[in-house]
Amino acid sequence: MKKLPILTLTLVILLASCGKPPVYHSEISTGSPVKDGWTYVPPENGPYEGCARNLADGLTVEGGFLYFDGGVGEYTVPTRINLATGNVTAVCSDPLCAHDSPECPLYGIYHFLPLKDLSILAVQQYSVTEMTAVGQVIAEHVNRFIRYVPEERKRIILEELGSQGGSGPEVILENNRFYLSQVYNEEGEWVGGLSRMDLDTGNTEMLFEGYYDLLFHKDGRVWVSDGVGFFSFEADHPAPVLRPEFVGTSAMLPEYSRFSMDGTNLYITEHLNKTVRVLPIDGSGEYSLTLNFADYWYLLYPVGGWIYYFSGETTVIGDARIRGYASDKVELYGEEFRRCRPDGTEDQCVFRFEGEWASYRPLHIASDGRYLYCDYSWWEDPDGDGVYRDGDQHYSFPVNGHDNCSLLRIDGETREAKIITIREGTK
Secondary structure, eight states, rough: EEEEESSOOOOOOOOOOOOOEEEEEEOOOOSOOOOTTTOOOOSSBOTTTOOOTTTTOOOOEEEEEEEOOOTTTTOEEEEEEOOOOOOOOEESSSTTTSSSSSTTTTHHHHHHETTTTEEEEEEEEEEEEEEEESSSSSEEEEEEEEEEEEETTTEEEEEEEEOOOOOOOOOETTTTEEEOOOOBOOOOOOOOEEEETTTHHHEEEEEESSSEEEEEEEETTEEEOOOOHHHHHHTTTTSSOEEEEETTTTOOTTTTTTEOOOEEEEEEEETEEEEEEEETTTOOEEEEEEBBBOOOOOOOOOEETTEEEEOOOOOHHHHEEEOOOOEEEEEOOOOOOEOTTTTTTEEEEEEEGGGGTOOOEEEEEEESEEEEEEEEEEEOOOTOSSSSEEEEEEESSBTTTTTTEEEEEEEEOOOOOEEEEOOOOOO
16 A cells, blocks of 8 residues: 655656748637637537546646646746637736736746636645745745636635645546545654535645545545555545445555556556556456556556557657766657557557657647647757757747747647747847
């Protein structure tokens, strides 16, 4: 059984590169014009809405929008693109707000997650200063959990987190949030448990002590695992009871298991394991799939009757002469997006990073059921000598002082790929 939770998500940035693809251009605005040249074909079947999600997912599809970080430099600016029109707007709905000062209700955000009603949940950091007896000023960064309602321009402070502010998988069902609480004793040991929060009032109650993986919700029940067994409970019951699920399966889960859901099956992949356990939630019997995951990519994206995954071998593109770089070679992990049916049949390549795309690699991934959306990173070799130096690595989103902001969109049916440029970088 898992003894301690990992509540702070560490994002492993995979290394990559790129060329000059077809581009859609956009600008952040508060209007709703139809973008010139924007084309979008809605999916027949979207992603399952009951999946556990994480505030640090990076990209999220919700309510016909794709949400992402549209910040500038050091500022995170929760932003969304209307998938039907291509129009891009900041989630902060004040048309005069620059989103880069404490006057912005979303200033200091570093993790956020959209809800079906188009409000967002977010972890917001702010500073508290204290004057010591000798006149020294001490600044402490503290965190709080908020909900922001764009239509009302209203921010609700749901919980003060203090110096804690990590994130982990959680389930949102109607107006309730199910998550692992961050409670520590005087010795600094985690003593929390699975909790339920009212997203209108912030009122919180611990339902079950100890560690649980939040998996998904279906038919008013939340499904979880304690690393040994699987359970579900009634989401709105005043005193819910854990009911065993998947009785008779081999339920022991090693560390770093990854979960995904399509409404019919629960998929489980394990760290450094290319075997996927498939547990039909109707109890019809467990089976397994063997997929050629790329190194460090053990996530599945089950949407529209398919299971998407990132596949392929590690590629070395040249030598690294970069301060602090972990290797003397620049390595790109994986080569292509693939998909198959839930039973493993019809396995096929959706898109391969080759030719003008050979040095692209995705970072975060989201899907609306037809399209894959990614932010990405790339390397440039200006003199063509095969040696990469400081400054040759770039990202499509605001990081390390760069103001770039763009997304890669891949059509799962036509295999076409396009870059959506939100803002040209200035550094």
